[in-house]
Amino acid sequence: xxxxxxxxxxxxxxxxxxxxxxxxxxxxxxxxxxxxxxxxxxxxxxxxxxxxxxxxxxxxxxxxxxxxxxxxxxxxxxxxxxxxxxxxxxxxxxxxxxxxxxxxxxxxxxxxxxxxxxxxxxxxxxxxxxxxxxxxxxxxxxxxxxxxxxxxxxxxxxxxxxxxxxxxxxxxxxxxxxxxxxxxxxxxxxxxxxxxxxxxxxxxxxxxxxxxx
Ligand code: ADP
Ligand code: ADP
Ligand code: ZN
Numbered sequence: 346x347x348x349x350x351x352x353x354x355x356x357x358x359x360x361x362x363x364x365x366x367x368x369x370x371x372x373x374x375x376x377x378x379x380x381x382x383x384x385x386x387x388x389x390x391x392x393x394x395x396x397x398x399x400x401x402x403x404x405x406x407x408x409x410x411x412x413x414x415x416x417x418x419x420x421x422x423x424x425x426x427x428x429x430x431x432x433x434x435x436x437x438x439x440x441x442x443x444x445x446x447x448x449x450x451x452x453x454x455x456x457x458x459x460x461x462x463x464x465x466x467x468x469x470x471x472x473x474x475x476x477x478x479x480x481x482x483x484x485x486x487x488x489x490x491x492x493x494x495x496x497x498x499x500x501x502x503x504x505x506x507x508x509x510x511x512x513x514x515x516x517x518x519x520x521x522x523x524x525x526x527x528x529x530x531x532x533x534x535x536x537x538x539x540x541x542x543x544x545x546x547x548x549x550x551x552x553x554x555x556x557x558x
Contacts, residue, residue: 346371346425346557347450349432351527352458354516355469355508356542357549359481361458362429364550369557372421375429378479379412380404385476398507401515403433403523410440417444425453433524438531455531456553458542462517469513473502487546 346369350358359375366373380398383391390408397404413431416422432438445451460468471484473493477500482489489496507516531537540552 346454347445347452348425348427348557349452349455349531350427350429350458351455351524351531352542353460353462353465353520353524354513355465355472356458356460357468357546358429358458360487360546361456361549361553362427365427365553365557368554369425369427371425371427373429374413374416374422374426374431375479376404376409376413376431376433377429379416381479399512401507401512401519403519406434406436406440409433410437413437413441414444432527435523435526435530438527452531452534452536454556455527455534455537456556457528457537457539458549459539460542464543465517466510466513469508470504470510472505472508474505475500476503 348365348371350362352358359377362373362375365371377398380391380394384395384398385391390412393408394404403409409431413428417426432441441452468483468486471486473482473484473489474480475482475495475498478495478498480495480497481487482495482502489502493502494500495502506512528537538556540549540556542549
């Protein structure tokens with residue numbers, strides 16, 4: 346099963362993608378996580394990506410597409426995957442589409458997690474991320490057992506630089522201009538499904554399971 350998560354930054358794509366991955370035994374692939382891992386390791390790719398990420402802009406398509414295609418070619422992706430944060434532009438979607446078509450394959454579901462902009466700004470300010478394992482928390486909605494510490498691995502939790510309000514408004518603008526058109530793109534392909542992302546995360550997941558089953 347090949348699934349794409351669509352939605353604004355902070356809509357809950359990552360939260361849902363992790364649950365889907367666990368439930369269906371497929372890998373969760375987040376281009377944002379791949380970039381952050383590269384930044385942490387100080388690679389050339391990380392240095393390049395950081396410039397764009399800190400400004401709330403998209404990393405150029407050439408860089409992003411290559412990383413994603415390499416990742417989905419790995420063995421663990423044979424039975425499918427859930428993509429979180431890719432594609433984010435029409436050209437990215439077209440490249441993925443061509444690559445899959447060559448393999449006689451296609452995306453099964455593009456799930457749009459719908460959350461209005463007003464809710465997004467509040468959510469991002471409360472998001473806390475684990476620097477080590479990538480787990481995500483929210484100070485009100487999904488608090489860790491011990492403040493500032495990851496439940497899973499015990500590392501420190503941080504507010505991502507790009508989750509500060511100045512950057513969030515820019516990311517929302519970029520979302521509406523460059524990523525939202527994908528809703529129409531996947532709708533035309535007949536694979537678009539929308540879920541209300543404003544309800545409790547377990548209720549969002551229940552709606553997604555109904556779609557997938
Ligand atoms: P969120 O889902 O909260 O927006 P992500 O972790 O998906 O966060 O992305 C963080 C940043 O990484 C984005 O703002 C962008 O700069 C970069 N990024 C991630 N995925 C892509 C992509 N597919 N294309 C371009 N840039 C990307
Ligand atoms: P995305 O990957 O789309 O950027 P995340 O999954 O990281 O979004 O979620 C953004 C923030 O909102 C996180 O702090 C997360 O814990 C919280 N969150 C996710 N889903 C919900 C929900 N249904 N209700 C309230 N908060 C949520
Ligand atoms: Zn952790």
